[in-house]
Amino acid sequence: MHIVVCVKQVPDWDIPPASFKVDEAAKKVVPPPSVAPVPSQFDAIAVEAAMRIKDAVGDTKVTVMSLGAATARDVIKHGLAMGGDEGVLLVDDAFNSLDSHGVATVLAAAVKKLGDVDLVLTGRQAVDWDLGVTGTYVAEMLGSPVVTFAKNVTVSGGNVTVERVLPDAYETVESPLPAVVTVSNELGEPRYPKLQQIMAAAKKQVSTWGAGDLGLDAAALAPRMTLEALYVPVVDTKVEIMEGDTPEEQATALVRRLKEAKLI
Amino acid sequence: MPNGVLILAEVADGKIAGVTQELVGAAQRLNAGPVSAMLLGSGVEGAASQITGVEKVYVVDNAALAQYTTGGYTAAAAAVAQQADPAVILLGQTNVGRDLGPALAYKLGTAVAMDTIALEMKDGKLHTTRPAYGGSARAVNGFATSPAVATVRPKSQDAAEGGSAGAVVKVDADLSGVRTRVVERKVATSEGVRLEDAEVVVSGGRGVGGPEGFAPIEELAKLMGGAVGASRAVADLGWRPVSEQVGLTGKVVSPTLYIAVAISGASQHMAGCSGSKNIVAINKDADANIFKTARFGIVGDYKQVMPPLIEAIKKAKAEG
Numbered sequence: 001m002h003i004v005v006c007v008k009q010v011p012d013w014d015i016p017p018a019s020f021k022v023d024e025a026a027k028k029v030v031p032p033p034s035v036a037p038v039p040s041q042f043d044a045i046a047v048e049a050a051m052r053i054k055d056a057v058g059d060t061k062v063t064v065m066s067l068g069a070a071t072a073r074d075v076i077k078h079g080l081a082m083g084g085d086e087g088v089l090l091v092d093d094a095f096n097s098l099d100s101h102g103v104a105t106v107l108a109a110a111v112k113k114l115g116d117v118d119l120v121l122t123g124r125q126a127v128d129w130d131l132g133v134t135g136t137y138v139a140e141m142l143g144s145p146v147v148t149f150a151k152n153v154t155v156s157g158g159n160v161t162v163e164r165v166l167p168d169a170y171e172t173v174e175s176p177l178p179a180v181v182t183v184s185n186e187l188g189e190p191r192y193p194k195l196q197q198i199m200a201a202a203k204k205q206v207s208t209w210g211a212g213d214l215g216l217d218a219a220a221l222a223p224r225m226t227l228e229a230l231y232v233p234v235v236d237t238k239v240e241i242m243e244g245d246t247p248e249e250q251a252t253a254l255v256r257r258l259k260e261a262k263l264i
Numbered sequence: 265m266p267n268g269v270l271i272l273a274e275v276a277d278g279k280i281a282g283v284t285q286e287l288v289g290a291a292q293r294l295n296a297g298p299v300s301a302m303l304l305g306s307g308v309e310g311a312a313s314q315i316t317g318v319e320k321v322y323v324v325d326n327a328a329l330a331q332y333t334t335g336g337y338t339a340a341a342a343a344v345a346q347q348a349d350p351a352v353i354l355l356g357q358t359n360v361g362r363d364l365g366p367a368l369a370y371k372l373g374t375a376v377a378m379d380t381i382a383l384e385m386k387d388g389k390l391h392t393t394r395p396a397y398g399g400s401a402r403a404v405n406g407f408a409t410s411p412a413v414a415t416v417r418p419k420s421q422d423a424a425e426g427g428s429a430g431a432v433v434k435v436d437a438d439l440s441g442v443r444t445r446v447v448e449r450k451v452a453t454s455e456g457v458r459l460e461d462a463e464v465v466v467s468g469g470r471g472v473g474g475p476e477g478f479a480p481i482e483e484l485a486k487l488m489g490g491a492v493g494a495s496r497a498v499a500d501l502g503w504r505p506v507s508e509q510v511g512l513t514g515k516v517v518s519p520t521l522y523i524a525v526a527i528s529g530a531s532q533h534m535a536g537c538s539g540s541k542n543i544v545a546i547n548k549d550a551d552a553n554i555f556k557t558a559r560f561g562i563v564g565d566y567k568q569v570m571p572p573l574i575e576a577i578k579k580a581k582a583e584g
Binding site for chain 2: 015016018020022029041042099100101127128129130131132133136137139140141145146147148149161166167168169170171172173174175176185186222223224225226227228229230231232233235237239240241242247248250251252254255257258259261263264
């Protein structure tokens with residue numbers, strides 16, 4: 001069994017809102033200088049899902065793959081410390097400003113190059129752009145079925161069984177392998193690597209592939225969508241703080257204002 | 265030449281779901297040619313007449329679509345799109361839309377803008393605005409390919425009212441290539457109003473101190489016919505079920521009134537509630553981030569504020 005987990009490196013999403021800045025001209029987020037990039041939360045949970053399958057069925061190779069800058073090696077190492085076996089870093093100048101379709105094209109090409117992949121796992125969405133499309137695009141490119149929003153993933157007899165998270169229902173979906181599954185946070189917390197595992201991860205092999213290694217040219221990576229603007233929305237509400245010397249007076253003032261605004 | 269807007273209608277228990285008329289409204293306002301709907305499922309044709317303000321309703325009614333599967337719905341929607349040849353396709357950012365959107369877009373050789381909150385035609389092309397970075401930023405996207413596919417956040421668009429039902433056009437689709445199978449589906453029974461549908465949400469944060477701190481929050485939610493929400497910290501601590509979590513890793517809600525009790529307003533949480541029309545914040549820290557997006561605020565200890573607030577609302581309701 002060979003599982004590939006696609007992990008994206010993102011600016012730490014849990015920063016105080018006041019530190020969030022955008023360079024509108026460059027259409028890029030400017031991460032605060034002291035904040036280190038981290039694995040996108042749902043992707044770390046996808047690594048956890050892979051490790052649970054490995055624990056359950058044994059004889060499983062887990063490859064942790066990331067597309068991005070050279071620093072994305074850190075998130076691969078983190079996945080390897082969690083128990084992954086090998087890493088693949090996809091880095092190339094041609095990969096610098098890809099849209100989701102381009103990212104999926106590179107990931108799918110890398111999965112094909114690995115050749116013997118049974119299951120591709122990734123987070124349900126990246127916590128920077130929150131799109132939730134990459135897993136599905138990769139599946140379509142590989143010609144594999146996709147199951148999204150997993151809270152439990154098990155493998156047996158050439159099939160993957162996925163419990164899906166839906167707001168108003170529980171659903172169990174079965175798919176033949178190879179398949180792509182996107183993982184939601186309800187699966188549970190990713191395991192925390194022990195120091196010994198972190199040290200062992202440093203010795204595990206990480207291959208680096210570029211566009212040439214994957215046979216991808218500019219046409220294959222051409223964007224289907226364009227980013228025309230990125231900005232921080234102006235919050236035009238100015239909070240109206242309820243006056244009052246006692247909680248009773250504050251509460252009464254609030255109810256009066258809610259009534260005036262026709263909210264009750 | 266692609267023309268017009270095609271929207272995905274959704275049905276629940278034989279009735280057209282709320283997001284459908286919102287999509288019709290958004291499609292009409294684009295002013296980009298005729299608006300048509302597609303209705304996919306098993307035994308759904310009867311619901312077609314409930315969709316109003318559209319020219320045509322394309323129906324794929326097939327037993328193989330009784331349960332949602334990505335492959336089945338993608339094949340059906342693609343068959344409709346090929347026949348209707350629209351310039352724009354809109355889906356709700358719902359269970360179905362968020363799964364189907366990317367698969368359909370790929371099948372049609374184009375791309376999808378997910379969870380959009382504003383749509384505009386410029387020079388005959390769709391431009392979408394969507395929250396990114398957990399709602400901290402807005403991204404405006406354009407399309408290099410056609411048709412432009414977008415999922416639209418529920419309650420972000422005014423619903424179309426009136427107008428006549430569309431002419432039903434039956435479409436056949438080849439559904440033989442579906443490889444996934446729904447083994448089991450159980451509808452979750454929840455008491456009271458669904459969090460995503462609630463017009464009023466009362467949420468509590470870690471600042472309430474423990475599970476028992478949710479008693480006044482539950483009381484207020486019940487009183488206002490609303491639902492209870494929780495911050496991630498609260499769900500992580502097990503004080504409330506994960507199903508009540510509002511935020512980046514939980515649910516996205518856009519109620520008319522969102523009452524945040526002892527919630528500081530971390531990015532993670534705001535991603536789930538910043539679409540609310542009115543936010544009321546009750547927090548003892550006057551500098552809490554939540555006050556930056558709130559319309560009304562009370563600076564004070566929730567323990568002291570909630571009882572008189574509940575009483576005052578009861579009184580206001582009695583007065584009518």
